[in-house]
Amino acid sequence: MKRRFENLTKKAARAVQHWWLMLIAGVLCIAAGIAVFAFPLESYVAISILAGVVMLVVGTAKLIAASASGNYLMMRGYVIVGGVLDLLLGLFLCIYPGVTLAILPVMLGFWMLYNSFVLLGFSGDFDTFGVPGGGILTGGGILLLILSIIVLVNPFGAGIATVIVMAGVGLILFGILLCSLSTKLKDIHLNFDKEDTR
Numbered sequence: 001m002k003r004r005f006e007n008l009t010k011k012a013a014r015a016v017q018h019w020w021l022m023l024i025a026g027v028l029c030i031a032a033g034i035a036v037f038a039f040p041l042e043s044y045v046a047i048s049i050l051a052g053v054v055m056l057v058v059g060t061a062k063l064i065a066a067s068a069s070g071n072y073l074m075m076r077g078y079v080i081v082g083g084v085l086d087l088l089l090g091l092f093l094c095i096y097p098g099v100t101l102a103i104l105p106v107m108l109g110f111w112m113l114y115n116s117f118v119l120l121g122f123s124g125d126f127d128t129f130g131v132p133g134g135g136i137l138t139g140g141g142i143l144l145l146i147l148s149i150i151v152l153v154n155p156f157g158a159g160i161a162t163v164i165v166m167a168g169v170g171l172i173l174f175g176i177l178l179c180s181l182s183t184k185l186k187d188i189h190l191n192f193d194k195e196d197t198r
Contacts (some may be wrong), residue, residue, distance in 0.1 A: 019185035022060035022178050028057050029175030036168035044095045047167060048104050053091025054171065055111065058178075059086025082118055086111070105163045109151035112170045116145035119177055126184060133184055140177040147173065 023050060032054045062083030088180030089107055119141035151166045 001098070018065040021065050021181035021182075022185065025058045025061040026175045026178030026182060029054055029171045029178060031175075032052075033168045033173075033175060036164060036171065047164065048093050048097040051104070051108060051167065051171075052090045052097070054088045055090030055093065058081045059090055059091075062086060078118055078121060082114060087115065090128045097160030105151055105166075108163075108167055108170065109148050112144050112148035112151065112174065115174060116141045116148060119144065119181070122181055123182075133180075136180050137177060140173065140180070144170065144173055144177065 007080075032050050035050065039046075060083070064081050066079040066083060089111060093104075093107070119137050123134040123137035123141065126137070147166065147170050151163075151170070
């Protein structure tokens, strides 16, 4: 049993070698969230395209991190599905920004909802491997879940101003959580490397 766990941790160490992709995606999400607040009166179409670009980058980062390694730690199936969904939503928002204006709040709400569950899953993985700091992801995942529910409860009656605020807060929160996740993944990788040298 112990040997099996050691093998699993070695595979997990390979799974997190692309932790920096999540950091880049997180920084981009934070920058996009700040841009939403910095230019609140800009076109709703611009917000749609901005959200699409962010989803494309996040989706690409997820797919590269998931497919470039065995990815035993990073909930590979969920990350791949999430990455594909991010790419599809991102392409749709970028290609048809005018069409998606009516459904943008719903798309953003479901996007945040799915990613909140992914973050909660990561925190469970950290608990399994005894990595400290999973509570940040748990708390952040719950906050993102609550924010997504607020957006989804009344997506069309909330108004453009509310959608802009929710989009900005959601992007900044998700970006901070992705940055935190990336540093945790980096720490796991370093911890496993230390174990391998003993």
